[in-house]
Amino acid sequence: MNPSIRKFIFHDLQAIEGYIDPPDALVFLAALRAQKSSALEGGLAEIGVYYGRSYFLLRKICGDVAKIVAIDPFDIKRTGQETTQYDRFVAAGRQLGLFVDEQRVIRSDSTLLKPEEITEKAGPVRFFSIDGGHMLHHVEADSRLAAATLAEHGVIVFDDTFNPAWPEVTAGVVDFLRREAGRFSVFCLTKYKTYICHKTFQEFYSRAIATSHELKPFDQLDTEFLGSTAIRLHNPMRRRIAYEVMVGLGMRALSERAYR
Numbered sequence: 001m002n003p004s005i006r007k008f009i010f011h012d013l014q015a016i017e018g019y020i021d022p023p024d025a026l027v028f029l030a031a032l033r034a035q036k037s038s039a040l041e042g043g044l045a046e047i048g049v050y051y052g053r054s055y056f057l058l059r060k061i062c063g064d065v066a067k068i069v070a071i072d073p074f075d076i077k078r079t080g081q082e083t084t085q086y087d088r089f090v091a092a093g094r095q096l097g098l099f100v101d102e103q104r105v106i107r108s109d110s111t112l113l114k115p116e117e118i119t120e121k122a123g124p125v126r127f128f129s130i131d132g133g134h135m136l137h138h139v140e141a142d143s144r145l146a147a148a149t150l151a152e153h154g155v156i157v158f159d160d161t162f163n164p165a166w167p168e169v170t171a172g173v174v175d176f177l178r179r180e181a182g183r184f185s186v187f188c189l190t191k192y193k194t195y196i197c198h199k200t201f202q203e204f205y206s207r208a209i210a211t212s213h214e215l216k217p218f219d220q221l222d223t224e225f226l227g228s229t230a231i232r233l234h235n236p237m238r239r240r241i242a243y244e245v246m247v248g249l250g251m252r253a254l255s256e257r258a259y260r
């Protein structure tokens with residue numbers, strides 16, 4: 001793998017407050033690389049930008065030309081802090097030396113959006129990350145929006161699935177899969193995220209995961225989920241501990257060795 005992407009995932013990105021860890025960053029990379037090598041084009045979208053950790057990962061992997069729609073009300077206020085959530089997002093881009101495409105930022109509650117508001121900015125979407133509101137009505141609205149804007153070869157990623165702190169996310173994803181009655185399948189499960197594509201692309205993305213060099217350190221276990229066989233990436237405890245110890249000791253640059 002290009003060492004600069006590895007350094008970015010394990011080191012640079014960790015300086016931005018947020019919620020994507022290296023294992024999922026490596027799944028994003030594997031799916032996006034597979035799309036690139038098969039010339040599967042399209043826009044990207046994220047609901048729930050926060051300070052941009054996942055947004056900047058998408059930007060780093062896909063480059064300045066990628067059309068990334070960033071959706072968030074940007075109304076988080078921290079007591080005692082002058083800078084707004086949006087300012088911190090833009091500042092994170094400056095810190096990482098990455099482009100924030102302000103024309104494609106939608107400062108809104110995602111549940112109020114229509115599919116055209118996304119496709120007008122990015123065309124059909126090839127990668128849609130959902131990490132906004134975590135209650136059932138949010139997941140219901142966001143999954144409909146993502147499905148309506150998705151390219152045939154697109155991927156939808158739901159964050160916080162199977163997290164007992166947010167049970168309605170899992171309920172919403174299950175409702176979505178049942179409502180769509182076999183149109184979508186789950187191709188990958190991690191500790192935090194569920195990865196979905198159209199059934200016609202299940203084999204394509206399963207192969208991308210199974211053959212990805214950077215995902216080799218994980219145990220890959222076939223897991224049945226509502227009619228699909230997903231690859232569950234298991235991250236053994238000893239590796240998670242080794243990684244956390246290195247990060248805790250300030251050895252971020254070396255922490256990627258835990259994932260070789």
Ligand SMILES: C[S@@+](CC[C@H](N)C(=O)[O-])C[C@H]1O[C@@H](n2cnc3c(N)ncnc32)[C@H](O)[C@@H]1O
Nearest residue numbers: 018019048049050053054072109110131132133
């Ligand atoms: C857990 S954070 C997202 C983390 C982010 N994806 C990352 O990579 O660090 C959740 C974000 O969702 C946003 N959010 C909450 N409700 C939302 C809604 N209804 N529509 C859009 N964004 C929402 C919040 O403002 C917050 O920035």
